[in-house]
Amino acid sequence: MKMEPYYEKLDFDEDPFSTNPKRFLDCLIRLNDVSDEMFYRIESGNMLVIAGNPGSGRTSLLMKAAKKFGGKKKVIYVDSLKVDKNLNISNLLFDRFGLLGRILKKKPKNMILLLDNVNNLTRVNNDRIKYYFDQDYFKSIIFTCEKYSQVKFSDSLKDRIGKRVVNVPDLDEQDAVELIRSRIGNSDLLTDELIKFLFNQSGCNPKKMLENSAMIAERIAKSSRTRIKYIDIKRILGGKNE
Numbered sequence: 001m002k003m004e005p006y007y008e009k010l011d012f013d014e015d016p017f018s019t020n021p022k023r024f025l026d027c028l029i030r031l032n033d034v035s036d037e038m039f040y041r042i043e044s045g046n047m048l049v050i051a052g053n054p055g056s057g058r059t060s061l062l063m064k065a066a067k068k069f070g071g072k073k074k075v076i077y078v079d080s081l082k083v084d085k086n087l088n089i090s091n092l093l094f095d096r097f098g099l100l101g102r103i104l105k106k107k108p109k110n111m112i113l114l115l116d117n118v119n120n121l122t123r124v125n126n127d128r129i130k131y132y133f134d135q136d137y138f139k140s141i142i143f144t145c146e147k148y149s150q151v152k153f154s155d156s157l158k159d160r161i162g163k164r165v166v167n168v169p170d171l172d173e174q175d176a177v178e179l180i181r182s183r184i185g186n187s188d189l190l191t192d193e194l195i196k197f198l199f200n201q202s203g204c205n206p207k208k209m210l211e212n213s214a215m216i217a218e219r220i221a222k223s224s225r226t227r228i229k230y231i232d233i234k235r236i237l238g239g240k241n242e
Contacts, residue, residue, distance in 0.1 A: 052168025
């Protein structure tokens with residue numbers, strides 16, 4: 001017998017604390033300006049770097065771009081942390097035409113490349129990215145990282161990027177309340193003060209706050225309760241950062 005998901009026990013149709021970057025794209029907090037800049041740079045055919053702390057919404061921004069521009073298979077998304085350091089740009093392009101593309105070595109043009117977590121670009125990566133951009137295989141390229149200064153961009157790639165670097169703003173307590181409210185509405189599962197407390201207990205990391213919220217909500221749902229209390233947060237998170 002399939003168990004009822006914890007969130008249905010709390011009267012939600014879907015997991016309100018999901019950290020899947022493809023979900024809740026209309027509920028991104030304080031990211032409208034960054035999103036608008038990203039869309040503009042894609043449409044105008046530029047490179048752009050989006051920098052921000054872990055859990056700040058960088059990947060969600062790329063998913064938003066993929067959703068907006070993903071028609072006709074024009075978008076390639078790559079999480080650089082999940083591939084070999086020598087990222088094979090050629091294969092990414094060949095793959096857009098499937099098996100035939102790989103056999104015929106056929107590459108599409110005017111693609112949009114979304115490169116997530118580009119912390120350790122190699123010299124080969126830099127050279128290939130610049131070459132395929134200059135040859136119009138890529139119309140635009142969006143990079144994400146924690147800090148622009150820490151990415152191993154070559155001087156020539158930095159020239160292509162220019163000053164097109166935007167920083168994702170860190171959220172404060174009130175932003176955290178807005179984020180959770182955008183997910184749970186007026187539910188009394190969490191009070192605003194508890195959301196602020198949970199945000200601080202999560203190291204002011206929005207993604208960690210959502211993960212902790214899900215963990216705590218699941219625990220109380222098992223005991224047939226519908227409200228989270230201070231004691232729940234303290235007991236489950238160990239009272240950190242008090």
